[in-house]
Amino acid sequence: MNSSGEGSAAARRLRLVVVDDHALFRAGVRAELSEHCDVVGEAAEPAEAVAVITTQTPDVVLLDVHLPGGGGVAVLRGIARMATPPAVLALSVSDAAEDVVPIVRAGAVGYVTKTIDTAELLAAIERVAGGDAYFSPRLAAFVLQAFSAPEPPRAENAELAGLTAREREVLHHLARGYAYKQIAIRLGISARTVESHVGSVLRKLQLSSRHEVTHWAASRGLIGFEDDPPE
Amino acid sequence: MSATELPATVSGRPRLPPRLVVGLAGAGLIAGTAFAQAGAPDAVAVLVAAAGAACGLRLLAPLAARAVMRSRGLVSVLLLIAGVGVWIEAGVRRTEDLQGRFVPRGFMGGTPTNGFVRAQISGTAGWPWRLGDTSLLSLALVILGAISGVVLLSDAVRLRLGLAPLRSVPWRVLTAPRERRGRILAYALPGVVLIIAATTLGIALANHYVVGNAALEALVLLVAGAAAAMLIGSPLLVGWWLRLDRDKVGTAREEERQRFAAHLHDSVLQTLALVQRQAHDPAAVMRLARRQEHALRAWMAGESELVSDTLAAALRDVVAEVEDEYAMTIELTAIGDRALDPAGEALVAAAREALRNAGRHAPGASVVAFGEITATRVELFVRDQGPGFEPASVAAERRGIRDAMVGRMAMVGGRAVIESVPGEGTEVALTVGS
Numbered sequence: 001m002n003s004s005g006e007g008s009a010a011a012r013r014l015r016l017v018v019v020d021d022h023a024l025f026r027a028g029v030r031a032e033l034s035e036h037c038d039v040v041g042e043a044a045e046p047a048e049a050v051a052v053i054t055t056q057t058p059d060v061v062l063l064d065v066h067l068p069g070g071g072g073v074a075v076l077r078g079i080a081r082m083a084t085p086p087a088v089l090a091l092s093v094s095d096a097a098e099d100v101v102p103i104v105r106a107g108a109v110g111y112v113t114k115t116i117d118t119a120e121l122l123a124a125i126e127r128v129a130g131g132d133a134y135f136s137p138r139l140a141a142f143v144l145q146a147f148s149a150p151e152p153p154r155a156e157n158a159e160l161a162g163l164t165a166r167e168r169e170v171l172h173h174l175a176r177g178y179a180y181k182q183i184a185i186r187l188g189i190s191a192r193t194v195e196s197h198v199g200s201v202l203r204k205l206q207l208s209s210r211h212e213v214t215h216w217a218a219s220r221g222l223i224g225f226e227d228d229p230p231e
Numbered sequence: 232m233s234a235t236e237l238p239a240t241v242s243g244r245p246r247l248p249p250r251l252v253v254g255l256a257g258a259g260l261i262a263g264t265a266f267a268q269a270g271a272p273d274a275v276a277v278l279v280a281a282a283g284a285a286c287g288l289r290l291l292a293p294l295a296a297r298a299v300m301r302s303r304g305l306v307s308v309l310l311l312i313a314g315v316g317v318w319i320e321a322g323v324r325r326t327e328d329l330q331g332r333f334v335p336r337g338f339m340g341g342t343p344t345n346g347f348v349r350a351q352i353s354g355t356a357g358w359p360w361r362l363g364d365t366s367l368l369s370l371a372l373v374i375l376g377a378i379s380g381v382v383l384l385s386d387a388v389r390l391r392l393g394l395a396p397l398r399s400v401p402w403r404v405l406t407a408p409r410e411r412r413g414r415i416l417a418y419a420l421p422g423v424v425l426i427i428a429a430t431t432l433g434i435a436l437a438n439h440y441v442v443g444n445a446a447l448e449a450l451v452l453l454v455a456g457a458a459a460a461m462l463i464g465s466p467l468l469v470g471w472w473l474r475l476d477r478d479k480v481g482t483a484r485e486e487e488r489q490r491f492a493a494h495l496h497d498s499v500l501q502t503l504a505l506v507q508r509q510a511h512d513p514a515a516v517m518r519l520a521r522r523q524e525h526a527l528r529a530w531m532a533g534e535s536e537l538v539s540d541t542l543a544a545a546l547r548d549v550v551a552e553v554e555d556e557y558a559m560t561i562e563l564t565a566i567g568d569r570a571l572d573p574a575g576e577a578l579v580a581a582a583r584e585a586l587r588n589a590g591r592h593a594p595g596a597s598v599v600a601f602g603e604i605t606a607t608r609v610e611l612f613v614r615d616q617g618p619g620f621e622p623a624s625v626a627a628e629r630r631g632i633r634d635a636m637v638g639r640m641a642m643v644g645g646r647a648v649i650e651s652v653p654g655e656g657t658e659v660a661l662t663v664g665s
Binding site: 138141144176177182 | 564566567597599603
């Protein structure tokens with residue numbers, strides 16, 4: 001909707017739900033963001049989270065990857081049935097691709113690490129609230145890795161499985177820490193085009209067949225990576 | 232030749248083909264019989280037959296185990312019948328064919344030469360496989376009866392001790408219980424009966440040779456005593472082992488917990504205490520938290536991560552080092568990994584320079600390091616969002632650092648490219664490989 005992000009924050013305060021099993025972390029996020037957003041709900045585990053999100057219908061959900069009882073992926077599955085599911089921004093202390101890629105595949109439109117500072121977190125929240133994807137450098141790196149499977153994709157869904165050269169370039173710049181505007185200048189395209197490339201990468205990641213991702217995981221010894229760790 | 236043999240040995244444990252085993256078994260039995268008929272020395276015939284039987288058992292035992300699995304009650308009845316059959320067989324032969332007697336002399340009066348059941352199974356019976364004075368069949372049945380007894384008894388013991396659910400080996404499968412546990416007596420009683428029958432018969436068969444020979448009598452007594460002690464003692468022994476195992480597992484778990492607690496105490500709790508003390512100094516708290524995070528991640532990743540023998544691990548170490556040095560946060564993502572070679576070491580050293588530059592010239596700015604590592608090529612990008620600079624107007628001392636980076640990479644056939652736009656930040660790209 002908006003390309004800059006700041007406009008919507010000024011016009012209307014965003015409504016957030018924070019899902020994390022650490023009460024201290026939830027309190028911290030609430031305190032940090034209270035100036036700019038309304039935290040309308042909190043939850044510590046998936047069933048509770050689905051209930052809160054369904055009744056509150058927030059704009060954005062901040063979702064921890066690791067939750068007792070199914071993890072963040074369970075929450076995404078639970079709210080997929082909503083008429084207009086909110087944008088989900090995944091948060092985690094994890095720095096492992098096998099934790100991050102599944103949650104994006106399950107429907108999260110962005111991923112940030114918990115060490116992110118407040119300004120960046122706000123920017124990410126506003127971006128996903130505006131309907132865009134937010135790729136932190138780390139997520140961009142992981143997604144690049146996910147798409148660089150050793151075998152070429154099969155012909156029938158090559159357009160789904162593979163990234164175009166431009167998309168790869170955009171992702172590569174994101175992984176190196178460039179902002180959308182800087183990428184646009186460097187590649188000589190508009191910021192809107194950068195956003196649409198990122199969006200299409202996200203779609204490809206979510207639509208790519210389970211077989212390919214499984215193959216990708218198997219080739220890196222990550223079999224079973226979609227199972228959530230117990231507690 | 233070795234090349235062609237390799238796959239066969241690698242593919243798995245070599246196994247005897249069943250047909251070969253059956254063939255060996257048959258050949259052994261036939262040879263044993265033939266030797267016996269031809270009047271060969273008993274020892275040779277028995278050895279050959281035993282070898283054949285062992286081979287056959289190797290094949291038949293699993294089949295038998297599977298059959299036993301299906302109906303264990305029936306098997307105890309069959310074993311009982313077999314045991315009684317041995318007894319009757321011996322008795323029949325005593326009265327009809329043999330010149331021996333089957334009288335427990337010690338209890339029935341007469342002239343008690345010793346306490347054994349006295350039986351002399353001898354003579355020229357109609358049995359084809361006569362081995363001196365002993366019938367081979369009788370001997371085999373005695374052994375079978377004794378083994379069956381031990382199986383049934385041990386099953387009862389195992390049921391009692393709760394060891395039965397372990398289903399890892401055929402022996403355990405053979406004696407694993409059904410759902411209910413109330414059948415201990417049904418296993419134990421036939422077992423005891425079979426062992427007593429087998430022992431009596433064994434003594435009876437051996438008696439002929441033993442009686443009158445004081446040394447042999449003592450030996451038999453000794454063996455019998457040892458066997459009895461084993462039968463009585465084995466449940467106790469098994470129980471003791473079991474308890475020992477449980478204790479060991481418990482001890483191991485406790486040791487693991489203590490190790491864990493000790494580590495947390497030395498690291499996380501220590502840091503938390505320091506954080507509480509220095510709560511007034513946000514920079515110090517940040518530094519402590521970061522250092523602890525690195526240490527904890529390394530510990531969770533395992534001991535191997537503590538040694539920087541791969542490129543990604545070495546990069547992580549450098550990042551942690553510079554983060555501490557400049558109290559800054561660097562987000563490193565490395566995809567792929569490879570062993571640390573001289574080129575990799577040069578790249579790590581150049582990366583340290585690049586990160587330090589970022590720390591020095593872009594304090595407080597976010598720094599992102601992104602590495603793509605493959606077997607043939609490494610690319611590392613270090614980017615800060617600091618003030619940047621005009622590359623054309625670089626001060627001399629800064630050029631020196633730059634040259635150090637570029638020179639270091641050039642030495643290993645790599646490249647270092649520094650790109651900066653005032654107000655947009657700086658990026659150092661380090662590359663080795665084609």
